[in-house]
Amino acid sequence: MSGSHPHLRLQLALGLVFGAVLATGATAGAWGSEGRPPALSVSADAAARHWVEHSGDRWAAYYSPQQYAVMTEALDGRYAGVGLWVVRSPSGVVTVSQVRGDGPAARASVRAGERLLAVDGRKVTGLPVTEVVALLRGGSPVAGTDVSLTLQRGKQLRTVTLRRQLLDAEDVVVDHPVTGITRIVVSAFTTGTGDQVEAAVQQSAADRGRGILLDLRGNSGGLLEESVESASSLLDGGPVGSYRDDGRTYPLTAEPGGNTGLPVVVLVDGGTMSAAELLTGALQDRGRAVVVGSRTFGKGAVQQPDPLPGGAVVERTVGHYRTPDGHDLDGTGITPDVPVPPADGAPAAERTAMTVLNDLAGLDSQ
Incomplete structure (x- = not known):
């Protein structure tokens, strides 16, 4: 990139993606849930979260090691997921909006327009799209893990089990x-x-x-x-x-x-x-x-990502x-x-x- 600051790529790559994508959560299967940061001390974790909450920085955020790994992976244009997108209506109904042709969802005959009722047994109606995405993505963002979806097409209910795979983002x-x-x-x-x-x-x-x-x-x-x-x-x-x-x-x-x-x-x-x-x-x-x-x-x-003990990250506006x-x-x-x-x-x-x-x-x- 012509005329760039030497640290600009990392700052902007993580800052713009972290804050923005988690705010909208548009692509199902693309982002992980927070989970529990391994090897992170309670005091460091608590201090980081307290700072984020009280810093006055509207874009400040805390990310677990799992989230950090998933997002940096996504910047390379690939993610472990099931190959579908969801939208939520004003009343809280979650619907499949798009299915990519080469993903696990397509092979299970999941279609756009189907209502998504539950992920791994947890009801998703009324949940924010980001939480639905986190459930689809799973706590361990790796290919080869399974996720169960309860879907409704017309009056017909069905449950399908999909195996997450590494997919190109098709951005x-x-x-x-x-x-x-x-x-x-x-x-x-x-x-x-x-x-x-x-x-x-x-x-x-x-x-x-x-x-x-x-x-x-x-x-x-x-x-x-x-x-x-x-x-x-x-x-x-x-x-x-x-x-x-x-x-x-x-x-x-x-x-x-x-x-x-x-x-x-x-x-x-x-x-x-x-x-x-x-x-x-x-x-x-x-x-x-x-x-x-x-x-x-x-x-x-x-935002500048600042690493914490155990691999978690706190972002602050710079x-x-x-x-x-x-x-x-x-x-x-x-x-x-x-x-x-x-x-x-x-x-x-x-x-x-x-x-x-x-x-x-x-x-x-x-």
Whole structure:
């Protein structure tokens, strides 16, 4: 990554992912439960938790050794899980929202739309998504362990036992909703994300595509260097943002040679966070993309992971990043150029984004 602070990768990778992903818990099977930190003294554990609770740092957090191991594993784009995603309704009903085709859930014929009633016998209705995810992930985040799911499809109840396996995160999905439009859905910035985004942009240009729809909805962050590399594929050098720590500012700079000809629309929502917000802000500030959707989450703080005896970790805020125009997004987020109220639903946001992109493509072709 051009112009980066020597410790920036670790700070931002763990800070942005730890705080953001546990806050939303969108991907089932991706994150572990806290469990009991082995070999950690009671006094150190208690002191760490007390500090987190009373520090006044809204992003401060304590993570057990299991959570730390799972999250650092996830940054490499792999996790031990069952290959499904869940959502929770306002009334607390937990439903399978997506099933990946090569995972244990798919082999057991679990389908999107089924209601998830229990995990290993524990009822999940009413639980936060993060707790459901922790149950699916298990206390020992390793492949080869079993988990039992109680599901309801219509009036039919069934229980299936799935064996967790090591899965690729599939954080970048590329398709073509209409001829000439390349949609790049990025759910997290893990190792290799920047290369995949760059490849998709280059292929679209080679195919004489009409535009790029960059879908960052629900993207809770990740490796900042992958976010900067993704920006580099759509910018010809120049600023992506900056990081301020201990009174010093470190520039984040795109590599030269990115595509600047294809029209770009970035689709965001309240789950767009951290490194995803930095990418969005860079493209918006540089006039490279039109941002469509609802206001983003607003996490511009950077956390430093501090190890404790026994392998646990406490995070504390050590700095903030800003967009090229100097906007500190922490607590404010990004306001879309074309707002779509969340109440209108995801399909409305997608339709609006496609309309805007088609208009840009038409103007660009004249």
